[in-house]
Amino acid sequence: MPAFQTSPGMRDILPPESGRWRRFTDVFADVVERAGYGQIVTPLLEDLGVFTRIGDATDVVTKEMYDFVDKGERHIALRPEMTASVCRAFAEHRPTVPWKVFYSGSNFRYEKPQRGRYRQFDQVGIEVLGADDAFLDVEVIALASEFYRRLGLRQVTLVVNSLGEPDDRARYVEALRAYFTAAGDRLSEASRATLERNPLRVLDSKRERDQELIAAAPQIGDFHSPEAAAHFVAVLDGLRTLDIEFTVEPKLVRGLDYYRRTIFEFQGGTLDSAQNALGGGGRYDGLVEALGGPATPGIGFALGVDRTLLACDDEGVFAAEPVELDAFVVDVTGGLQAVALTAELRAAGLAVDRGYDNRSMKAQMKLANRSGARFAVIIGDDELAAGTVVVKPMRGDGEQLAVPRSEISTHLAAHPDQN
């Protein structure tokens, strides 16, 4: 056993999986950059206060924060999500609106790890600050939807809901509190504890015993103000116009307390996974203000990289694929020829690898085979003397042939196929 291993909930991403991660973020960047979003990079660490604004009734803040006091006596926390950081950046720099940004990177939450849930986990996402348009909500959701399409995912379902304006939400929370409190011990003990902290969260309970009560609980829709209701209707109309399938789920409540009005979640098709939330987001008008900035509407989403990739595995799409090599140089004259030829071919724009340690031809050919390169370029004593190299196709059944050393790079460039 190794003397050291990664901390709980942390892990290494090795090739070729790491290449898949990079392609994942590349595809995401392509989708959102084409829609006018620019990348934002914020610090991994922020003043703890930035995150406590998320809401002190959320588990993310109360028990999952990775916080510490630094050498300057500052109370610091590793970011548990990106939205708060983006809002802090907005309040700090005051860019012109609408401000459309995207990000990708790691977040940290001190939780008990399990499959699809890590203490360090990556997300990609977008945020738009300074626009109130219901059709912006539609655009944001559509971009996530487009991203899933680009990955090849088919079994992702979109659920939407509206939490209403802050006042609506507050009245609804009180109605829920009254309803569940009246239920007394018909509600599970665990949920009664949740009720104390955050009545909305009771709707999320997965305990059998609570399901009947939850089904009959007050509905948020009945508390929507005319403005909130109109906004929600506009969002749904927009989604229909874009042919984006969705289901309205009145019991959908997201984990962060800053959400207002539109909220949504993308769920994977895999059965029996408690970690089926691939991503989600919503409006958070008021968060910028809470962080000391001007009153500014905001909306965005974050998608979990791990979970989305897990969903890709389940659907057999967006697989990890090794980098394609054009050639693998095999040199049995000592290695100097390989160094020179490899450098030359790489300079010519080809993807080339080679063997090391002056191993036997058989050993080097095995490496060439394993590398997946299209051709093996072989240099032995005969070739060295004749000023040639042997080019051997490694796939297909083409014949190997001797090529003048000086023509090798043009030869390879002219033979993208097997012969």
Add this chain to the structure above:
RNA sequence: GUGGUCAUAGCUCAACAGGUAGAGCACCAGGUUGUGAUCCUGGCGGUUGGGGGUUCAAGUCCCCUUGGCCACCCCA
């Protein structure tokens, strides 16, 4: 954080009711007189996650510990 479950070679796993660890794959070498992927032969490889205990004897039983996984909590 609570509960459950598992941990044997680099990987996937085996070892009857306690009797001093084995296979496949991978890797290395040879068969092949310069040429891989196939085939054959051989080799390397483990203080059975770590520590302690019971026993003549522990991979196997008990305790502690570390880590994975599952459920709850919650979320990405």
